[in-house]
Amino acid sequence: MPDAKRSVTLRWRIGTLLAGGVLINYFDRISLSVAGPQLAREFQLTPVDMGLLLSAFFWSYALVQIPAGLLLDRFGVRRIGSGGALLWAVASVMGACAGGYLGILLARLLLGIAEAPIFPANAKATGYWFARTERGRSTALFDAAAKFSNVIRVPIVAYAVVHWGWRYGFGVVAALSFAYFLVFSWLYHDPSRHPRLGREEREYLAAGGAAPESAQIVRPARLLGYLLCRRKVWGLSLGFGAYGYCFYLFLTWLPAYLVQSMHMTIMQSAGFAAVPWTCATLADLFVGGWLIDFLIAKKHDETRVRKSVLLIGMCAGLAVFGAATTTNPIIAITWISIALSGLAAAAPVGWSLPALIAPQGGVATVGSIMNLANNVMGAIAPAVTGWLLGGTQSFHSAFLVAGMVLMVGIGAFAFLLGRIESLPGPAPLRAAV
Secondary structure (H helix, E strand, O other): OHHHHHHHHHHHHHHHHHHHHHHHHHHHHHHHHHHHHHHHHHHOOOHHHHHHHHHHHHHHHHHOHHHHHHHHHHHOHHHHHHHHHHHHHHHHHHHHHOOOHHHHHHHHHHHHHHHOOHHHHHHHHHHHHOOHHHHHHHHHHHHHHHHHHHHHHHHHHHHHHHHHOHHHHHHHHHHHHHHHHHHHHHHOOOHHHOOOOOHHHHHHHHHOOOOOOOOOOOOHHHHHHHHHOOHHHHHHHHHHHHHHHHHHHHHHHHHHHHHHOOOOOHHHHHHHHHHHHHHHHHHHHHHHHHHHHHHHHOOOOHHHHHHHHHHHHHHHHHHHHHHOOOOOHHHHHHHHHHHHHHHHHHHHHHHHHHHHHOOOOOHHHHHHHHHHHHHHHHHHHHHHHHHHHHHHOOOHHHHHHHHHHHHHHHHHHHHOOOOOOOOOOOHHHHHHO
16 A cells, blocks of 8 residues: 555655756846846946846856756766755855855856756756656756746746845745755655665566666767757757757846836836746646646657647747737737747647657766757847847847747758657667667
């Protein structure tokens, strides 16, 4: 009986733990966006200055992606994940104590390094802990946390910023980050080493196609070179990079857009911003998660199901063009809600793919390549938006650019990704297998 009980709960507890990390991770990222108007006044920052600050996180985050993926495949989720979580807290404390532009810039760069492993680590852990027919829901669980965090974190951080000042906004997320470090270090283990994994659930995972726990069989440099020559990896990376441009545009600039273009207060913008992020959370869970698993369980072709949701969601993201055509806040929020809902439905499909297409021992490396493209565009989007805003005093051009980038990503997913199946790996890997 103990095994039966554990088989119902343990893997979903692990999934909830991973989702909690992403939730707090995005609290860290949004603190600067919400505090932006106060920071700009206190330190006399221009829109270009703010754009560079908002993008600083993504530059270090993107540059560390490949090393983080290789380290994850070498040392595992537990060690790299817990170390990264501790550094989140340190970076947020640095932000709260910063005395000027340079201090905030350094804190954001450290935060990018610290948070670099989280999504490749979650993709790797989800592959270990969930059957293929549960991969949509389990991936959507942690990806939806990124969207849902905007529903609750903007009001929470905004309340702290408005009532106590911007330093307390950083302080709140520092406390949450340290708490997560303690919980993750205590609870997370891979299935083969988890003391509470029962026999029934272990057999279920093996029968359901959970990814085997294995270290890299070839040298990291050879594995990386092999993956960078695969069209499938390029299709996944270019498509997800386009998703990242649009997603991070809204993540970093939506509060400022509502304040500057729609003439709202900080607290009003927090309430309005919660609407599209709520829609995105629901689309992530029910379309990118439940619907995909339901259709695959009904024996529909796995490639057709996942790619259909991926492409339809990306096409819905083109509603960002609509946001460029209006000055009515209700209409603008409607278009943005459609765009973010479509992108959110596509996102868990993207994050499920590293565990489905990577050769043995290379899941985190594929995830890091994909996330590198995602976050290079995440670094470019806020900086380009700040530059366009400084020149035009309008978000019109920024939304048009986002839509055009998204069209490139749709083409990459449609024509380069191909069937969703495992890559064979380099020749020495094939021989070892």
